[in-house]
Amino acid sequence: MPKIASYNGKVDLIENIKISPMSRAFLFSDSVYEVISFYKNKFIDLETHLDRLNHSLNETKISCSIEDCKSEIEKLLNESNFEDGYIYYQVSRGVDSIRSHFFDENDCERFGFIEEFSFFNQLPLKVMLVEDIRWQRCDIKSTSLLGNVLQMNDAKSAGCKEIIMHKNDELTEGGASNIFFVKDKTIFTPKLSSNILPGITRHQVLKIIKDQKLDFEEGSYGIDDLKEASSIWLTSTTKGIVCVEEIVNLETKINSECQLFKICKNAFIKKYFS
Numbered sequence: 001m002p003k004i005a006s007y008n009g010k011v012d013l014i015e016n017i018k019i020s021p022m023s024r025a026f027l028f029s030d031s032v033y034e035v036i037s038f039y040k041n042k043f044i045d046l047e048t049h050l051d052r053l054n055h056s057l058n059e060t061k062i063s064c065s066i067e068d069c070k071s072e073i074e075k076l077l078n079e080s081n082f083e084d085g086y087i088y089y090q091v092s093r094g095v096d097s098i099r100s101h102f103f104d105e106n107d108c109e110r111f112g113f114i115e116e117f118s119f120f121n122q123l124p125l126k127v128m129l130v131e132d133i134r135w136q137r138c139d140i141k142s143t144s145l146l147g148n149v150l151q152m153n154d155a156k157s158a159g160c161k162e163i164i165m166h167k168n169d170e171l172t173e174g175g176a177s178n179i180f181f182v183k184d185k186t187i188f189t190p191k192l193s194s195n196i197l198p199g200i201t202r203h204q205v206l207k208i209i210k211d212q213k214l215d216f217e218e219g220s221y222g223i224d225d226l227k228e229a230s231s232i233w234l235t236s237t238t239k240g241i242v243c244v245e246e247i248v249n250l251e252t253k254i255n256s257e258c259q260l261f262k263i264c265k266n267a268f269i270k271k272y273f274s
C-alpha cells in the first residue's frame with residue numbers, strides 16, 4: 001500500500017511531497033508534533049492530543065490554527081484504508097530564507113503521515129537506565145529529540161528497546177514513554193513537570209487506576225525506588241501499556257506476573273481497544 005501524507009492541507013503520496021531545505025523544521029528542529037492512534041477507523045482521544053498540540057504551539061509561539069490541524073489529521077485517516085494505526089503530525093514555524101535564530105511571523109508548515117500498526121504485539125521490554133541529558137522543557141512535544149535519540153541508540157547496542165531516564169537520580173520518563181512502577185501494592189508514577197511529557201497514555205492509565213480504585217501516588221522518585229519495585233511499566237500511544245522485564249544496568253526484583261499490571265492492562269484494552 002503506497003504511503004500517503006499531508007503537507008499544508010494537501011494529501012498526496014509521500015514521495016510527491018517536497019519540503020524546502022530552508023524549513024525551520026529542517027534547519028533548527030523548530031517544530032512540535034503529535035502521534036495519534038486510531039483503532040477500527042476511530043481516533044483514540046483525538047481531542048486530548050489536540051489540546052497537547054495546542055500547548056506545544058503556545059509554548060513555542062508557533063502560530064497555527066488547531067482547527068486546520070484537526071481537519072488535516074481527520075482527512076488523512078479518511079483518505080487511507082487502514083483500520084488500525086497512527087498518524088504522525090508535525091507543525092513547524094515554516095520557511096525562513098535567511099536561517100535566522102530570530103523568528104518573524106512566518107506561515108506555519110504542517111506535515112503528517114499515516115502508518116498501519118498493530119497494537120497487540122507488545123512484548124515485555126529490556127531497558128537501560130541512563131542519565132537524562134535533554135533540555136528543560138520536555139513538557140513541550142518538540143521534534144528536537146537528539147537527547148532521546150543518542151541515549152536510546154546506546155541502549156540499543158546493549159540489546160535494549162527503551163531507556164528509563166533520571167536527572168540527578170530523580171526518575172523522569174522513558175525515551176518515548178512514561179514510567180509507572182509498583183512497590184508494596186501501590187502504583188507510582190513521576191509527577192508532571194517541565195522535565196517530562198504529559199503522556200496521553202499516562203493520563204488514560206491514571207484514569208483507569210482511579211476507576212479501579214487502586215492505590216497510587218504521583219511524586220518524585222529515585223533509582224532506589226526502581227530497585228525496590230516489584231513491577232515496572234511503560235506507557236505510550238504506540239506501546240500502550242507494556243511491562244519491563246529487565247533493566248540491564250540495575251538489579252531489580254521485577255515480577256512479570258504482577259496482578260496490578262494485569263488489572264490495568266485488561267481495563268485499558270477493554271476501554272480503548274474493543
Ligand SMILES: Cc1ncc(COP(=O)(O)O)c(C=O)c1O
Pocket residue numbers: 035173174175176177178197198199200201202235236237238
Ligand atoms: C519522551 C516521551 N514521553 C512520553 C511519551 C508517551 O506519550 P503518549 O502516551 O502521549 O504517546 C512519549 C511518546 O512518544 C515520549 O516521546
